[in-house]
Every structure is written in C-alpha cells, then in structure tokens.
Amino acid sequence: MRPAARASAVLVAAVVAAPVMLGAEYLLRVLILAGIFVVLAISYDLIVGQVGSLSLAHPAFYGVGAYTTGILTTRYGLDPLPTFLVAAALGAVTAVVVGIPSFRLRDRSFAIGTLGMAWVLQLVANNWIGLTRGPMCITGVPPLMIMLPGGVELTTIFPRTGYVLIVVIAIATYLIAWAINSSRVGRAFHAIRENELLAEMQGVNSLFYKMLALGIGAAIAAVAGGYYATYSSVVCPSEMAMMYTITLLIIVYLGGAGSLRGVTVAAVVFVVLPEVLRVAAAARLFVYGGLLLGAAIYLPGGVEALINRVERAWPGRSATPRSGR
C-alpha cells in the first residue's frame, strides 16, 4: 500500500473504533443509523450509480427485509441471524418481481414504474393486517445476538455492540460492492450505464445485468432492513416511505454516483451532520439545506470529486485514472 492509502486506512479504522471506546450512547445511536444508511446507499448505488437505472423502489426492498425478519422471529420464533438470509433472498425475489415489468420501460418511465411498484408494496404492508398487522406494526422483534468464542456477546440490545454489528455489515457490503464493481461484471454494468444500445450490440445482455444489479442491491437493502428490525424491535409500514428514496438519491448524488467511497462518506455525513448542527438549534435545518444546496452547486462531482482533488494534491499519487466514474 502507498503511504497515503495506509495513512487513510489507519485514520478510517480509528474513526470507526473511537465511538466503541467512548461508549457515548447518543453518539452510537446516531452512528448506527449512519451505518444503516451506508449499507442502503452502497446497495442503491449499485443500481443507480453503477448500472445506471434510476430505481425509486429501494425502501420497498428494505421494508421487505425488515418484515421478513420481524415476522419470522415474532411469529415463528426463529433466531434473527438466519432470517437475514431469508430476508436477502426475498429481497432479491421482490427485485425480480419489480424488475420484470419495470425494465420493459426506460429512463423516466422506468423510474415511475419502480415508484409504482414500491407504492403497491407499502399499501400491502399497510393493509394486509393478517400478515403485517398494518399500522399497528410488528412489535417485540427479538434482538440479534451472536456469541463469539471467549464469551464476547454481540447484540443489538446495547448500542456499543449494535454499532459493531452494523459496522461489520457495512464493511461486508463495501467489500462485496467493490468486488463486483472492479470485476468484469462491473465493467458490463458501466458499459450499460454509459451506452446501453452499444453494450447490447457488443453482446452485453443488458436486461440480465440490470436485473442482477437490482437483485443484489435489493438483497443487501433487505439485510439492512433485517438488522433494523432486530435493533429497533418494531417494524412499521412507514419504513418503506418514499421519503427515504429522496434521502438515498441525495446521498448517492452528493457522494458522486458510481463512486463507492464517495457514497459511503456522503451517507455518514448526511446522517451525522444534522445532529452536529443541533448546537445551533434554530438555524439547524436552514444551515443544513444551505450546505446541500452549496454542495450541489459547487461540487457537481460530489464527494468523489473532492477526494480526487485532495489526491491530486497528494505527492506519490498513482498516475492511472480510475475505470468508470
């Protein structure tokens, strides 16, 4: 590793580990939310940033995961951890169900199609009382508990270990996304994003790859939903709200669509910043909105562009440009 990369790796590790040492509950709860958004943003970026399909259905996949874990643990008494696998599988199946009709459409129509499908799923969550208890919510979801050798217990009951668990999930998500994006599968994704017609003409089965990106993204989002269910112990239809789509869109575009590290940083900043701004309670949302607007105007490439600028100023940078965006 280059010295710069090593230094930033150490820095990131220290920032991630510090809250555990500190043990401040409020801070940890904010960071757990940030972790969930990191997982959601990276998985959303697979669809929007890598393969370039503007899906608006992401919270629906998250909701499917949350309900899967919620229902399987409370009604069938399953241990939470294995339900995450079921959640991932059902998330992917939902993606196929959403994708088959929606991918017949293109661009804006595709976005509207996925929005409609997400809407339908939220209506199902609200009205299929027998399955989801509707607005009464599923309550009493047991916490995730993992016994490590040596008697160390990781559980979502305590913010400190709950934080460790979401960090593990976030790192796993990051690594999976990195492995995909930098592989030949990622190259096919990028080709479709850049010029779908040409990609088809060069033998790239664009429908297959778009479905793949949607499926993987949905499976990961569903795991985040499963984690949230065990962490909050409650699952409500509002988890699937459209509002979260807007939040994720802002994160992905402020991070730099298609940039893994940019999107990750943006997710953390987006969740933590409003909390930091509480020092100026009255002006909080005003300042926050102003910062978003400023970033949109002066940082069109998002966080990725900012990191690039810093890297260029750093001695010993590598000379080869990054593939993709």
Added chain:
Amino acid sequence: MALLETTDVWKRFYGLDVLRGVSLHVHPGEVVGLIGPNGSGKTTLFNCITGQYSVDAGRVVFKGRDITGYSPHRVCGLGVTRTFQMVQVYPGLSVRDNLLVALQEHQERSVLARVLRVARVREAEARARDRAAALLEEFALVRLADQPAGVLSYGQRKLLEFASALMAEPELILLDEPAAAVNPTMIERMKEHVRRIHARGKAFLIIEHNMSVVMDICERVVVLDHGEKIAEGVPAEIQRDPQVLQAYFGR
C-alpha cells in the same frame, strides 16, 4: 453458402413501408457495399439484421441459422458486429475499457467466477488485454489508451468504434458510413483498415455515400431506393446502371 442472407425483409413504421421485401446476401470474406439515396432504408436494414428492430416479414439467416427476432446481444454473440452512423462509444470508460467490453461477453460469463476472479476469468482477461493492446497499436490509439473515450475527437472515436467492432473476432462487420464526416487522410486510413482486415478473411457489409470509397473497396454493390433493391452488381456496372442514376439524380 452465404454467410448472411436476408430474404424478403419488410419493415413498417406507422404505416410507412421503409423496407419492402429486401433480399441480399454476403458471402464469407466478401466486401459488399450498400448504397442508396437518403431514406432508402439502409440503416433500417442494418438494424433489422442486428436485432435492434424486429422485422415485420421475411427472414434473416446468418451461417445457416435463422436469427430473425434475435436480440442484439445474441446476434453479436454469433459473430456479427457493427458501427453506427452516429458514432457510438462509452464516453466515461477509458479507450482500453471500451475495447475490453467488446470482447468479454464472448468469453466466460459466470457472474460468480468473475466476481471471485477465478483462474479461468483471469486468463480470459489477460487474452482480452493482449488483443486490446494489438488493436490499440493497429489503430494508432496507444497514446490515448487510458483516456476516457469522451475526450476523443470525432475521427479518433470513429477509429475506436471500428477497433471495438473487431475485438470479438466477428465473421461479419457492418460499417455504417465509415468515411462520413472525416478528412481525406482519415478516409484513406479507413480504406486501408478495411482492406487489411478483409485480407484476414473477414466479411463486410458497408453503407457508404462516398462513391470513390465504394468503388475502391467493395467487390459487389447492392442499391436500395425507397426500401426496395433496385440494382446489384460489381461497382463498375452499378455506376452505369440507368435505374441507379435515376434514383440518385432523377431524370
């Protein structure tokens, strides 16, 4: 047996017959020109061959296989590639990646093997990189290999598009106006590229308005007018064909 054969291909847009029963064939290793006035259906025929359009009637047969109604990626997988009148590249990908995409779907295709980078995938990638390096050399794009294709000039994009169409070692290459909107030096280079690749046994079907290019590189010419084939023959004959002159210049 013909490499490519279209039989009585019809294509209709909103009640307008753009192709009216076009039949043509390309033999293995042959260079065929496809000419005709603007709007005569040349590019539409390309789109019908490559699967971008579905045909309303008729058949497209490649290497004895009926490919009518195949999706573009399947047609490409059988060994047909093309370039576009409106030159197409991946602007955000490097020139090298532009070439690599064009071959990878013809090699191993398992998603898991690719993500895990198993030996089979690494070998295929190494072969693809060798092939890309050779084509970069051949098309004088080495210096630009790591630049995003979006920064290339029009002529450079045209060369990149041509090189991309060769990555997968197709048996038939469809060129849509290779000499349009480029300078005379570039036209000569394009002609040389076609001749050299033809010498390696590849077949071409070429849409071109520049008659001196058609006369120079095509062994046979097919003329379309208003969606119908009005003439076919060696270039010298076509030049004197009264129907062709009528189509181009009126009476």
